[in-house]
Amino acid sequence: MTKRIADIERLERHEQGRQAFLAMMRAWRSRSGLSLSDLADLCEAAMRADLAPGVPDWKPRAYAAGELVVANGQVWRAKGAIEHSELAPQRSGPHSGFEPVATVRRLYSSQLHTLETGKAQNFGPAVFDTLGTLNHWLANMRRGQALPLTGRLAEKAQQASVIEDSDGPYGPEELLAVYLGLLQPPFSVTRMTQEQANQQSQQLARRIRQGMVEAGLDLVDDWARLVAVYPTNDKERLAKVRDVAQGRAMWSAEQVEDETAAVEIALAKLSRSAERATEGNG
Numbered sequence: 001m002t003k004r005i006a007d008i009e010r011l012e013r014h015e016q017g018r019q020a021f022l023a024m025m026r027a028w029r030s031r032s033g034l035s036l037s038d039l040a041d042l043c044e045a046a047m048r049a050d051l052a053p054g055v056p057d058w059k060p061r062a063y064a065a066g067e068l069v070v071a072n073g074q075v076w077r078a079k080g081a082i083e084h085s086e087l088a089p090q091r092s093g094p095h096s097g098f099e100p101v102a103t104v105r106r107l108y109s110s111q112l113h114t115l116e117t118g119k120a121q122n123f124g125p126a127v128f129d130t131l132g133t134l135n136h137w138l139a140n141m142r143r144g145q146a147l148p149l150t151g152r153l154a155e156k157a158q159q160a161s162v163i164e165d166s167d168g169p170y171g172p173e174e175l176l177a178v179y180l181g182l183l184q185p186p187f188s189v190t191r192m193t194q195e196q197a198n199q200q201s202q203q204l205a206r207r208i209r210q211g212m213v214e215a216g217l218d219l220v221d222d223w224a225r226l227v228a229v230y231p232t233n234d235k236e237r238l239a240k241v242r243d244v245a246q247g248r249a250m251w252s253a254e255q256v257e258d259e260t261a262a263v264e265i266a267l268a269k270l271s272r273s274a275e276r277a278t279e280g281n282g
Contacts, residue, residue, distance in 0.1 A: 017181025031261030033231025073105025132172030
């Protein structure tokens with residue numbers, strides 16, 4: 001009987017950990033303003049920086065034996081001298097003279113969606129390893145210890161949050177510990193009361209109005225400027241943001257936690273745009 005009770009408690013702890021892990025991942029992505037596709041792309045960039053730093057993308061040219069390239073989410077090695085490579089190597093493609101060395105595209109947006117919605121019953125090591133590697137990579141970028149990205153992903157990486165506590169950023173081991181119910185997530189997975197959510201909604205509404213003024217914008221006439229930098233394309237969500245900002249609505253306890261980070265991301269972008277405009281006029 002004692003063993004049965006212990007087994008039940010262990011299973012309950014595991015299920016609670018699983019739900020806490022899923023809630024943490026949803027909060028992380030929402031607070032970072034990332035789409036599932038953005039998250040998958042950043043995961044690949046982080047794994048590439050970890051497994052294949054400095055390895056170039058494949059291009060149609062000659063390759064020396066042993067030369068490494070990245071193509072189709074994979075690191076490849078030329079098995080011998082290749083006079084001219086016409087097709088990028090891929091697992092299901094024709095023989096190209098390359099052999100796979102390491103996989104850098106570990107997670108796809110469809111897999112992340114299945115994970116977030118709780119439809120995935122089991123999580124393989126690649127999930128914790130990839131997401132933990134990404135989190136450490138983002139933390140290193142904050143400290144200037146990782147090579148910065150360029151283009152669209154650079155902006156996404158800059159706005160992404162880092163999962164961390166007083167001991168530092170969470171890596172694969174810490175994420176697994178959360179999943180197993182052995183470690184509490186640093187992101188709150190308990191919701192505030194509706195009264196608290198109303199107070200937070202009012203504070204965010206004032207924050208939006210203040211941020212618009214500081215950027216030299218009118219809340220009504222220039223609303224499209226805020227929409228352009230708000231980290232979502234969901235029309236209903238954006239309409240709710242406008243209603244809250246104008247004092248006509250409140251966010252729910254579930255919504256307000258996510259919108260807090262989104263508002264700060266949008267206002268930071270507006271502020272940078274205003275600074276660039278001022279510098280240009282000067």
